[in-house]
Amino acid sequence: MSSVIAIVTGANKGIGRAIVRNLAVEYSKSIYPQTTPKLVIYLTSRDVSRGMATLAEVTRELEDKKVLEAEGGPAEIRFGELDITDSTSVNNFKKTVQNVCGEVDILINNAALGTEFQGEPFSYEVVEKTLKTNYFGLKNMTELFFPIIKNPGGRIINLSSGLGRLAALPSKSLRNQFSSQDLTQEQLDRLVNKFQNDVRAGVYAEEGWPTSGMNKAPWTIAYNVSKLAVVAYTKLLARRLDKEGIMINTHVVDPGWVRSDMGGENAPLSVDQGAETPVYLALTQDKAIEINGQFWNKKKPIAW
Structure with a gap:
């Protein structure tokens, strides 16, 4: 029996966990089951014990929904060990998925690091490890999995943040460089590395990078730039795919400010509300998704 294959990175908690659960619930309501009766979701985590515990919890939560295969529904959830910052880990997981499933229909890049939200002071080390996961890790995961993403019909959905808007950059020159329609992958990587180097040299303010984060607090600077780079990468990737005639959405x-370990208990949105737009983009047949590289919030494209 043919299956739709979905991968959710960083799915052992927060929005990632909610995306897995809601993919299972919403799949039966979509038009996919008419042509492809089964959905296989890979819930991934670099921490095996946490990932397996989350899988067990989500399975229990979905029992009364009758959406899992064991209860007669269309969805099956599997655990996958995955560290997106480690190319060996990504390649090993890719081989597993390819051997079992062949192609991947949906890749949702959710895994992210935000130690600044837990109060870790801004530093070069924070910048380095934040970018390693949020930008370089996401790009690494996407590029290594790209050869087995279904063409035509595959979908790549990257989670960024409202904190990753162009307005986060004080410098007009930097805003223009990140948003340029001619930006290349090499240039984007150089911009990201320049931010790291400018922080290490103590000249990031003079070079036009943010000096404050959310609500003007002196934190989340690394997170903001990492999520801005994710938007730039997604738009760059979309232009590349369109130019090469590759039909992958x-x-x-921007999932919004969500009550999670990162967003905190005062955030206005639940994790399920934060999962709505990624799940919508994964399953919708809305023609709007055919315009690649858009920045989405509340199930609608928005300005970056």
Whole structure:
């Protein structure tokens, strides 16, 4: 029996966990089951014990929904060990998925690091490890999995943040460089590396990078730039796919301020509300998704 294959990175908690659960619930309501009766979701985590515990919890939560295969529904959830910052880990997981499933229909890049939200002071080390996961890790995962993403019909959905808007950059020159329609992958990588180097040299303010984060607090600077780079990468990737005639839908999402370990208990949105737009983009047949590289919030394209 043919299956739709979905991968959700960083799915052991927060929005990632909610995306897995809601993919299972919403799949039966979509038009996919008419042509492809089964959905296989890979819930991935670099921490095996946490990932397996989350899988067990989500399975229990979905029992009364009758959406899992064991209860007669269309969805099956599997655990996958995955560290997106480690190319060996990504390649090993890719081989597993390819051997079992062949192609991947949906890749949702959710895995992210935000130690600044837990109070870790801004530093070069924070910048380095934040970008390693949020930008370089996401790009690494996408590029290594790209050869087995279904063409035509595959979907790549990258999670960014409202904190990753162009307005986060004080410098007009930097805003223009990140948003340029001619930006290349090499240039984007150089911009990201320049931010790291400018922080290490103590000249990031003079070079036009943010000096404050959310609500003007002196934190989340690394997170903001990492998520801005995710938007730029998604738009760059979309242009590349369009130019090469590759029919894979590629979008980036601001899920909103969500009550999670990162967003905190005062955030206005639940994790399920944060998962709405990524799940929508994964399953919708809305023609709007055919315009690649859009920045989405509340199931609608928005300005970056």
